[in-house]
Amino acid sequence: MFHQSEPFLARRDKNGVVWSQLARASSLTAPDSYAILGTKKMVTVRFAPSPTGYLHLGSARTALFNWLYARHMEGRFLLRVEDTDQVRSDVRFLEEILYDLRWLGLDWDSEPIYQSRRFPLYRQKAEELLAGGKAYREGEAILFRVEKGRAVEYDDFIHGRIAVRTDDIKDQVLIKSDGSPSYNFACVIDDAELGITHILRGDDHISNTPKQILFYEAFRLVPPRFGHMPLILGPDGAKLSKRHGGVSVEEYRNEGYLPGALVNHLILLGWYPGEEHEVMTLEEAVGMFDIAQMGDVQAKFDLQKLRWLNASHIMKRTSAELLPLIKSHLTAGGVPLSGVSDEFLLRLIDLYKIRLKTLRDFVEMTDCFFRDDFAVDEEGKKKYLAKPENIENIRLLAVRLEALASFAPAEIEAACRQLAEERGLKAAGLIHPARLAISGKTSGAGLFEMMELLGKEKVLRRLRGVAP
RNA sequence: GCCCCUGUCGUCUAGCUCGGUCUAGGACAUCGCCCUUUCAAGGCGGCAACACGGGUUCAAAUCCCGUCGGGGGCGCCA
Numbered sequence: 001m002f003h004q005s006e007p008f009l010a011r012r013d014k015n016g017v018v019w020s021q022l023a024r025a026s027s028l029t030a031p032d033s034y035a036i037l038g039t040k041k042m043v044t045v046r047f048a049p050s051p052t053g054y055l056h057l058g059s060a061r062t063a064l065f066n067w068l069y070a071r072h073m074e075g076r077f078l079l080r081v082e083d084t085d086q087v088r089s090d091v092r093f094l095e096e097i098l099y100d101l102r103w104l105g106l107d108w109d110s111e112p113i114y115q116s117r118r119f120p121l122y123r124q125k126a127e128e129l130l131a132g133g134k135a136y137r138e139g140e141a142i143l144f145r146v147e148k149g150r151a152v153e154y155d156d157f158i159h160g161r162i163a164v165r166t167d168d169i170k171d172q173v174l175i176k177s178d179g180s181p182s183y184n185f186a187c188v189i190d191d192a193e194l195g196i197t198h199i200l201r202g203d204d205h206i207s208n209t210p211k212q213i214l215f216y217e218a219f220r221l222v223p224p225r226f227g228h229m230p231l232i233l234g235p236d237g238a239k240l241s242k243r244h245g246g247v248s249v250e251e252y253r254n255e256g257y258l259p260g261a262l263v264n265h266l267i268l269l270g271w272y273p274g275e276e277h278e279v280m281t282l283e284e285a286v287g288m289f290d291i292a293q294m295g296d297v298q299a300k301f302d303l304q305k306l307r308w309l310n311a312s313h314i315m316k317r318t319s320a321e322l323l324p325l326i327k328s329h330l331t332a333g334g335v336p337l338s339g340v341s342d343e344f345l346l347r348l349i350d351l352y353k354i355r356l357k358t359l360r361d362f363v364e365m366t367d368c369f370f371r372d373d374f375a376v377d378e379e380g381k382k383k384y385l386a387k388p389e390n391i392e393n394i395r396l397l398a399v400r401l402e403a404l405a406s407f408a409p410a411e412i413e414a415a416c417r418q419l420a421e422e423r424g425l426k427a428a429g430l431i432h433p434a435r436l437a438i439s440g441k442t443s444g445a446g447l448f449e450m451m452e453l454l455g456k457e458k459v460l461r462r463l464r465g466v467a468p
Numbered sequence: 469g470c471c472c473c474u475g476u477c478g479u480c481u482a483g484c485u486c487g488g489u490c491u492a493g494g495a496c497a498u499c500g501c502c503c504u505u506u507c508a509a510g511g512c513g514g515c516a517a518c519a520c521g522g523g524u525u526c527a528a529a530u531c532c533c534g535u536c537g538g539g540g541g542c543g544c545c546a
Contacts, residue, residue, distance in 0.1 A: 050546050082546060141544055159473065168471050168542080176544035183546045206472060207541040230474070230539075237538065265480095268495095272481055275494045295481080298539060302479050305496045315509080355508045365507095416505090431505040443507035 043075025044197050047101075047108070048187070050082045051094035054248040057240060057301065058202060058232055060104060061266045065229065065294070066200050067106045068267070072289040075197070079112035080190055084180045086116065100249040104259045105282045113194070115186050122181035125189050125219075126174040134218050140177040144185075144215070146170065152210040157198075157227040158296050164210045172211055184208055188215040191224060200227045200291075203298075227291070229270050230298035240301055252306075256329055256360030258317070261310035268309075269299040279312045307357045314356050319349040325359050333363035335370045347453055351445040368439040369454060372462075376440035383442075384433040385466055393423060393430055394437055394467035398460050407456045409448035416448070437466045 047063040049055070070077035079098075083089040101108070126142045129135040135144050146169050153163040173182040181189070187208075191199065206228045216223040234240045240247055246255065252262050260281055267285055268278065271294050277284070314322065323342060326349055330337060352365055368374045384390060400415045401407075420430045435447050438459055444450060451459045 048546090052546075085545065088545080139544090143544090156473095162472075164471070170542080173544050178544075180544085182544070187546090202540090203473060204540055205546095208546095210472095228473080233539075235479080239539085268480060275482075278480090278495060297474060297481095299480065302496070305480065308496055311509090352508095357508095413505095426505095428505050435506065441507085445507085447505060 041195070041197050043070060043073040044078065044195050045070050045075065045200060046078040046080050046191070046194060046196055048080040048082050049094070049097050050085070051090060051097060052085065052088040053093055054250055055097045055100040056247055057249065057252075057266070058247075060100065060249050060262075061232060061270065062201055062229070063101060063106055064104065064263060064266055065270060067108075068285055068289045069198065069200060069291050071286045072291075076109045077106075078110055078194055078196075079108045080194070081112050081114045081116075082183070082186070083114055083116045084119075084183070084186060086180070089116070096250070100253075103253060104249065104263055113190070115181070115190065118186075118190070119179065119181065122186050122189055123175055123179070126181070126185065129174065129218055132218075135174055140179070141173055142175040144172040144174050144218070146172065146211075146214060152213050154209065154213060154223070154226060156206075156209075157225055157291065158229055158294050159206075159227075162206070162209070164207075166210075166214075169211060169214070172214075184211050185215060188212050188219075192216070192219070192221050196224050198225045198227065198291075200229065203228045203230050227294070229294060230296060232266075232269050233298055233300045235300050235302065237300060254332075254360075256356075256358030256362075257306065257310050258313045258325075258359070261306065261313040264309050264313065265302075265306045268305070269301065270294055279309060311357050314353055314359070317353070319346045319353060322349050322353060322359070326362055329359050329363055330370075333360070335363060335367075340370070344453070351449055351453070355445070365441075365444065368441070372458075374440045377436065377442050380432075380436045380440075380442040384436045390433045391467045393419070393425070394433055394463050396423070397430060397434060398463040398467065401451075401456065401463070402460055404456070407452060409446070409452050412448045412451050434463065438462045 045066040047059075047066050049059060049063075067077050069075070081094060083094075098112075126135060129144065130137070130142060135142050137143075146166050148167050150166050151163050152166060152169075153161060156162050172184060174185045175181055209226050209228070213223050232240055234243075246252055249262070253259070263282055263285075264280060267273075267280070271289070273280060273285070273288050277288060280288070323345060326345065327337060348366055348369060349362075352362055355365065356362055385394075397416065397419055400419050401412065404411050404415060416430055416434070417427050420427045423430070431447050432442065435444060435450070436442060438447075438454060439450065454462075
């Protein structure tokens, strides 16, 4: 179960359990406890998902920053599955979470470890405390005795010094009556054994930290450095929830967001890379990341900015890179792709990628290229196809285009402009009605390119459809 | 109720550590103009903030105190 190579400077205790941070210094909470110990440790962080649901944006952000720090420091990023709740945990959730992490571009070192397989260890450690008089039994449970009248202090690397009185901390459950370990206890046992050097987690854990530090003390271990990042809120300042437009990574993937864009936004919600670097790739972020610059103020998830970032990331991708993604969105959107060549799709992507906010937008924007029964914009109809002269112009345009030997944009444009001039119109006076006729839309790519991709036959048929 | 974190444009933020260079800078959104075949993209410009009240100081967004606001926690959930 414990597949890792042994942590740096680890040693085994009399029970054969590997411990990596045996305390020798008296100042357990000294900010540079590692320096005091005289040991240079590889940065080791972890992400500890609980497989009781999908990967929430907040969790994704926690994983992301831990990963960033590990990669920047050339340290290790471990995964620990907190599946002590046998009832609510499900492997399906875990698989989804791992899938989402990979999709975001986050990889981990070593196999994940599972808390559910380590119950004997937690019990053994709790019994040590029992034997040492630091814990007591209450029924089937084992509780930790919190010494009153003192303070627990630590230097949070995001918030600075935090101190709480033990009078405000109740005795803590170590092992529950059903034999499973409490969250805080299993967490400490595992973090110590894994040699975790830095714990970066959400602000919601800030009050757990003093309790955990008490456990480290009880085992005479030097605690890791802790940092708590503020939670992300919804646009209205309330807790991020479904009604804000999606809380799971999966939802954003399905909406057509690029992982790089989602990650970019999540990064911006906790760390500012400088005015010239707001749009960045994960790789760039790894290089620039500075944990000391992380923000300590809660930020609101801004869908508008995400959309803009997504558009920026899409524009930077080549059409070939976008192709498989676009294809899956087309398929998901019910567009049959049989008989559609990659060459055709590539050219269509060339034309439209600059206009996309999400990949999914492509499906709606380009529907006229895949079907003949596309919807026609009502406002546009009134504006461009209501007058008889519009219809006549379209009819004449069809005649001109039909005579074209080459159906390339340049030739189409020349024909359009010439006809417009002959009819005493501005080119736009012909272009807008024509676009509406062939696509049903008042917006889109350049008309001549659209026509070329659509092909002469369809263009003529559609023009004649509105101007028989 | 108690404990903890936090408060610069609508939003994300720079500045705060070492008070004066801040008539507070950038980005998203928004508005206007340019470009233009529409929509985008791009270029240019506008609007817009130091939560409030006291101090300290020649001088405070920057230091101190209080108030108010936002968030989190106080489980044999994780």
